[in-house]
Amino acid sequence: MDITLKSPNEIEKMRIAGAATARVLEMIEPYVVPGVTTEELDNIMNDYIVNVEKAKSADLGYQGYPKATCISINEVVCHGIPGPHKLKEGDIVNIDVTVLKDRFHGDSSRMYIVGNHTSPRNEQLCKCAQESMYEAIKTVRPGSNLADIGDAIQKVADKAGFSIVRDYCGHGIGIGFHEEPSVLHYRNNENLILQEGMCFTIEPMINAGTYKCRTNRKDGWTVTTADKQPSAQYEHTLLVIPNGVEVLTLRKDEDFPRIITH
Ligand code: MF3
Ligand code: CO
Ligand code: CO
Secondary structure (H helix, E strand, O other), rough: OOOOOOOOHHHHHHHHHHHHHHHHHHHHHOOOOOOOEHHHHHHHHHHHHHHOOEEEEEOHHHHHHOOOOOOEEEEEEOOOOOOOOEEEOOOOOEEEEEEEOOOEEEEEEEEEOOOOOOOHHHHHHHHHHHHHHHHHHHHEEEEEOOOOHHHHHHHHHHHOEEEEEOOEEEEEOOOOOOOOEEEEOOOOOOOOOOOOOOOOEEEEEOOOOOOOOOOOOOOOOOOEEOOOOOOEEEEEEEEEEEEEEEEEOOOOOOOOOOOEEE
8 A cells, every 4th residue: 555644845735725625615605506507617616726726627637527526416426527407496416626736636525505495305414424524534533543434424324324325435635636545434344544644535425315326328427326316425635633633625614623633
């Protein structure tokens, strides 16, 4: 295994990339309304990343991916490709943004509820995905085990009666978009002790029904739940610091600490 430990200078660049990523998700919030197309949202975010943040989308061209962001609606689990589809009242939407700034990556996603209401079940699903990510973040510190993350997420999902996607993981991040290690979101026996200077994402995808997924054969990207029931995801980029964790992509709208120390 080759896990990079970031130097103080690299950590500063990860902070800058993470903060830019967080601002994209803050900036786009008022535009996520009924009637807007996902392509319009993608264009607004790309323009902002390029012109305001003086950065680049890491998604654009990644393994041939055609757009700047991923926008995944309702039963779409991840990698939804922005297009002419219009959002409607009650949709639950994940926007996943990865910014590349000064050679380093920040990667984060959150759910948005379109309009004023969605179903109680959709609300619970979004809350569960966010809470499971927060509980997992709380386990992160030097000396803790990577497997504690999956354990924490599993507890929250089990309690709510939802399932956890197994086909996609969190990942180390830095100069590489997807570095080692893979971060499993379900209970597992990986045995990796965390060290100061590691950076990785936690990005649980929680499904209302089955955990099983399908990839669209025509576009090669869009992942949906096998049973067409809804899915929700949150993602943060994290840094292991002395005695704890720093959330590099924390937003202003969150009620969660940037730094946790023990
Ligand atoms: N942002 C996604 C992740 O969390 C990856 C998207 S890759 C893309 O790892 F090509 F679909 F954009
Ligand atoms: Co990621
Ligand atoms: Co992402």
